[in-house]
Amino acid sequence: MKSFQPNTPLRAAQALEQRAWQCLKAGQPREAIECCRRLNQHHPDYASGWYSCSQIALQLGKPAAALQAVDNLLQLQPKHPGAQLQRANCLMRLGREAEARPLVAALDDAPLQSAYQHATLALLLSRLDEQERALAHYRHAATLEPEVAEHHYNLASVLRFVGGTGDAEAALDTAIRLAPDDAEAHKLRADLRRQSPQSNHIPQLEAALKRAKDPRQIATLHYALGKELEDLERWPEAFAALNKGARQRRALMRYEVADDVDTLDTIARVYDRDTVTAEAAVGSDSEAPLFVVGLPRTGTTLVERILGMHSRVHAAGELNQFALCMSRAVAQLPQARGKLSKQQRVALSARLDFAALGRDYLASIPPAAAAAPHFVDKMPLNFLYLGLIHRALPRARIIHLRRHPLDACFAIYKTLFADAYPFSYDLDELAAYYLAYHRLMAHWEAVLPGAIHTVHYEQLVSDLEPHSRALLEYCGLPWEDACLDFHRSAAASTTASASQVREPVHRRSVGRWRHFARELEPLAERLRAGGVALD
Structure with missing residues (x-):
């Protein structure tokens, strides 16, 4: 047989x-x-x-x-x-x-049949800003595979977005018990709340650092340790940890800040007054977009939450749609042949059909934003595109956040970004980028007089109501008292400020750079030399 x-x-x-x-x-x-x-x-x-x-x-x-x-x-x-x-x-x-x-x-x-399917669907839902639905599927995944640390980490990430800080910390405790060397879990747990002398994770972080071998994990653990040490007001130790993390992270990157600086300066040359104002009226006449721009960690999320509490406004978060629509339109130009430099793409962008760009942008936004009378797009880097935005959407409102330069720079420096803002890991590069940003914003204000509403972070948190009223008046919106209760919003926040936005307005971050004045003095000298006022 x-x-x-x-x-x-x-x-x-x-x-x-x-x-x-x-x-x-x-x-x-x-x-x-x-x-x-x-x-x-x-x-x-x-x-x-x-x-x-x-x-x-x-x-x-x-x-x-x-x-x-x-x-x-x-x-x-x-x-x-x-x-x-x-x-x-x-x-x-x-x-x-x-x-x-x-x-x-x-x-x-x-x-769905498996934890993998639930986790994958949850990830997609989260990316589509459907955080509550994502939460349910991450819970299913963690129930089906309770010994998989990644499920508990992902669950904690979404819980943080929706304000479930206590449950998020419990989920991270489980994740770290299952995977003690998961640096991302340690970092997220450190960021969830202000640590205290009675309740912190510094011994666990120091132990994890002794075991760590992977450079990226080491960098992440140093950022987590720096954050907890800063919470405990151990200032020199905190900066030393952050500095080690930043240097480790920078060593893993290929980046030339001079290329970014040249790009920002090219934007100002290409989008001069004549280019920015030419035929501006041919763009979309929609008044729906409210662009909140500036450097990261300068208060853009706070302004988005204030506006988002208004009954006529949807807070859409950090949308990347304008940059994507612009990039696709440039790639379709007949002159866009071969591999183009950033500066070449900037020059070509001035030849776009701006009315079509405005329509494409409005067609690409999420349904909830499209259905609202107004929506907030708070992608900070849209400050690069203000000339294009004015041409494509001349009736859109533009709100620019300013913060004390040293507070802004230190807040950027101490944040471990996922993939964005590569200039943030070296103080010299950070100074160079800040100066280029400073020049470009001065250019926009000169060629677009009256089109940009500037909000100073320090003034906003010191005297919330009058500055909020001025903000709404600029946006053409009637006053609503709910805008002062932004911290009560149930809306998800997926930014680095996701934990802070659940708190009432405070001034703890104002002047925080002074605790690190000695370490930041070389940065301060470069900013002063570039014409930035620090007083």
Whole structure:
């Protein structure tokens, strides 16, 4: 009697699929891609192969290839349990949120089978700013796989967004118990609240630093330690920890601040008075957008929350849509051939159809923002595009946040950003960028007189009501007392200020740089030399 042998083509397909995953895990991306190519070419009817190849492509940062693979899977198995979720994931990675949103909404009610599926859907919901729905799926994932630390970390992240600080800390305690060396979990726990001499995590952080080997983890742990030491007013130790973290993080980056400085100066040259004001009326006549701009950590979130409490305003958070719409429009210009420098893209952007740019931006915003009479877009870096914004959306309001230069710079320096603001990890580079920002904002105010409403952070937190009233008057909105109760808002906040916005207004951060005056003196000297007033 012959023993049963699996179908040979199926066995070969399974072997190639397994080999692709092995190559990926071994850090051999080219080999993994070649296995996927052979698998799909020789076994096009093998549905599992398309699914694995889509997942591998996404992990390798190739969302377009991942989308093509999952679409091929759906042709074979339209009801494949994970295919629609994978397709939504690919669309989100490609920046095609409008297409992904209905898929994600449908999946929210689907009978998901695994913790992986719940966690993936939760991530997509969170990125679409559906934090409460994301929370439910992260809870499912943590229930199904309670020993997986990542689920508890993700749960804590969303709990922080929605104001559940106590539950978030408990979830992080669990995550750290399961993975004691998870630097991200330690950092998030340090950021949740003000630490006290009676309740802090400094011994655990110091122990984790002694064990840490990975440079990125070491940097993150130093930032967490610096934050807790600052809470305890151990100023020299706090700055030393932050400085170690910043130097470690900067060493991992390829970045030239001179390129950014040149780009900002190029923006001012290209968008002179004639360019900024020419045919401004041809843009969209919508008054809905309220742009809140400035450097990060200068109070943009506070202003967004004040405005967002108004009955006619939706707080949409840090939208990247204007920059994306502009970049796509520039890429479609006939002159946009080959690899362009930042400065070349700036020059080409002045040739755009600004009316179309305004329409594209308004069509790209999330549905909740589009449905409101007004919405706040508080992407700080939109300060780069004020000339384009004025051309594309001449009736939009622009609010610029100013903060004492040294408080602003120190707040930036002590923040560990995910991928943005690479100038923030070196005090010399931070000074150079700040001076370029200072020059560009002076330029915008000169060529757009009366178009920008400036809010000084120190004045706002010292005398909230009159400055809030002036803000609403500029936006053309009637006064509502609810705007003073921004800390009572149930709306999610996904910024670095997510914990602080739950507190009433305070002045604790005003003049905080003075505790580090000696360490910041070289930065102060460069700012003074560049014409920035520090008194």
